[in-house]
Amino acid sequence: MDRSCWRQILVLLLFVSTYAEASFSRHMEDFITAVKQVEDGIPGSEPVSVLKSLRRAAGLNDAFIQHFLGDAGSGVPEVNPDLSASISRAVRHRVTEDAAEEGVVLTPDGTTVALTPLLLGLEAGFMSTSNGSVRGLVQLTLAKDLNLSFRIRSRQKQLLGPDGCWDNITSPEVFTLRDRPALLTTAQINGGMDGVVLGMALSDRFRRPVKLSDLLTEYYCHLLETGGGMDVAPRLVGRRRRENFRELVEVSALSRQVVRAVEQQRRVLGRSKMEVREKKQLQAAVREGMREFVQKYIVCPPIIPRCMWGARPYRGTPTNLSLPLSFMFIHHTSTPGRPCLTFQKCSEDMRSMQRFHQDDRGWDDIGYSFVAGSDGFLYEGRGWTWQGAHTLGHNSVGYGVSFIGDYTSSLPSQHSMGLVRNQLASCAVDGGRLKANFTLQGHRQVVNTSCPGDALYEEIRGWEHFGVRTQERHTT
Structure with a gap:
């Protein structure tokens, strides 16, 4: 368990107990503090009771949700009015006319998560009576919202996303989307994936935590170990969101759940069944939408955007690349010379390199x-x-990808190498950014340099697509 995360939560609890009217920032740690207050207000309560109280405070109690989780209105302990108002503001999701996304929080790893699908997935998991099976899990967390996004077409090209930027990383309050919003944002998908992953894990009744706040802290606040990093991290941590989701959910099964969510919603609302033609149209829309979902959130790796690590503006006017490219060039930073294990340290290293x-x-x-x-x-x-400035004489024909650290005598973590070797490369090819027969090379193959370090260079020589092409060798 991350001691620094717990310290922040304890400080917040002390502050809030002194100043009852205190408002929370949009950090996940602040939301966990609110959860602990609910737990303390219902002594001896089970996590399901706490989740129903949170759902009641947030007003998440429509007929569709009640069908799977029951009524959160009657017989559910009430939260004190001030705390209830704070929870409602934190959880209720919407996108304003100014493209500000509400109902989302910033997690310690730098990603943003919508709370509604997360909480619904958690409650479904705690209510499960069969190991490995959770009633309504995918429909509550993702399928219903994916259906809306796929069915309601707009003029915009993308059905899903975008990601966004916080006004302040230290004390986040406003999260603004970076592009015209789709009907399902990246934060909603992150929250939905977390809801599925945690909900499925909770179906094992013998491994359920006593307190909801403990589960959230362990999942979102895990501190990586120096020397091992992600290679030795537990399976159930937020940083593994996409890989865990990929292992749990088959695309074909998710597509069927999207269609079932529509059918279930019609039954709950007392509407007639879909006609055969209407159902076929829905299935076609889902198939098309799932292609974008798979490309963006299953094939591609998680990428922290510039605004989140605090990038300065580009100086001048960027030169656009002519895609698809033929090369990927591998680098190491050398300076910074040590791997970074936290969002804060990696962001600091990015700013240092940019300066x-x-x-x-x-x-x-x-x-x-x-x-x-x-x-x-x-x-x-x-x-x-x-176009970058990474590989002299070759910046227009390839992407430059660097690993933070000096890899003269040691290697990056297996996890970070896998993100580049497997996911980034596949993402680029599937997205039409790299040619399918692209060549992967070390910086030293085309420029007179020791980069990417002897150890890393020997490693990439065994990677798929590694090759040597006759090219002019440049001096750094």
Whole structure:
């Protein structure tokens, strides 16, 4: 359990107990503090009772939810009015006309999570009576909302997303989407995935925690170990959201659940069954939408956007790449010379590299396209569309991907290498950004440099797509 996370929660509890009117920021730690207050107000309560009290405070009690989880109105302990109002503001999801997304919180790993699907998944899991089977789990957490996104078409190209940016990482209050909002945002999908992963884990009655706050703390606040990082992290942590979801849910099964969610909602509302033609149209829309879902959230790795690590603006006008590209060039940072294990440290390293590249080298921006931390995430540099400054003479033909750390005599974590070797590469090919027959090379193959370090270079020589093409060798 992350001691620093617990310290913050305890400080907040002390503060709130002194100032009852205190308002919480949008940190997950603050929400866990609210959960602990609910637990303390209902001595000896089971997690299901706490979750129903949270659901009652947030007004999550429509007919569809009641069908699976029961009524949260009658016989459920009430939360004191001030705390109830804070919970309602924290949990109720909506996107404003100004593209501000409400009902979401910032987690310690730098990702943003919608609370509604998370809480519904948790309650379904705690109510399960059969190991490995949770009634209504996928419908409550993802399927119902995916259905809305797939069926209600708009002029925008994307059905899902986007991600967004917080006004302040230290004390987050406003989360603004980076693009025109779809009907299902990345935060909702993150929350839905967490709800599925945790809900399924809770179906094992013999491994259920005594307190909901303990479960949330262990999942979202786990502190990675120096020397092992993600390679030795527990399976049930938020950083493993996508890989755990990928192992639990088959795409075909999720597609069927989306259709079932529509059918269930019609039954709950007393409406007639879908006609055959209408059902076929729905199934076609779901198939199309699932392709985008799989590409964005299952094939692609989790990438922390520029705004989240505190990037400075690009200086000047970026040069756009002509896609698809033919190369991926592997680097190590050398300086910073040690792997980063937290969102805070990786973000600090990203800012340090950007300052060096802009101020000392006179470049327009950080040079790399993407950077791999050892915290379970990739970090957006110049991204998919802007030409980088990473591999002299070859910036227009390939992406530059760097691992934070010096890998002359040691390797990055297996987990971080897998994010680049498997997920980033597949994401780029499937998204039309890299050619299917692209070549992967170390920086030293085309530039007179020791980068990416002897150990890492020997490692990538065994990767798929590694190759040597006849190219002019440049001097750094």
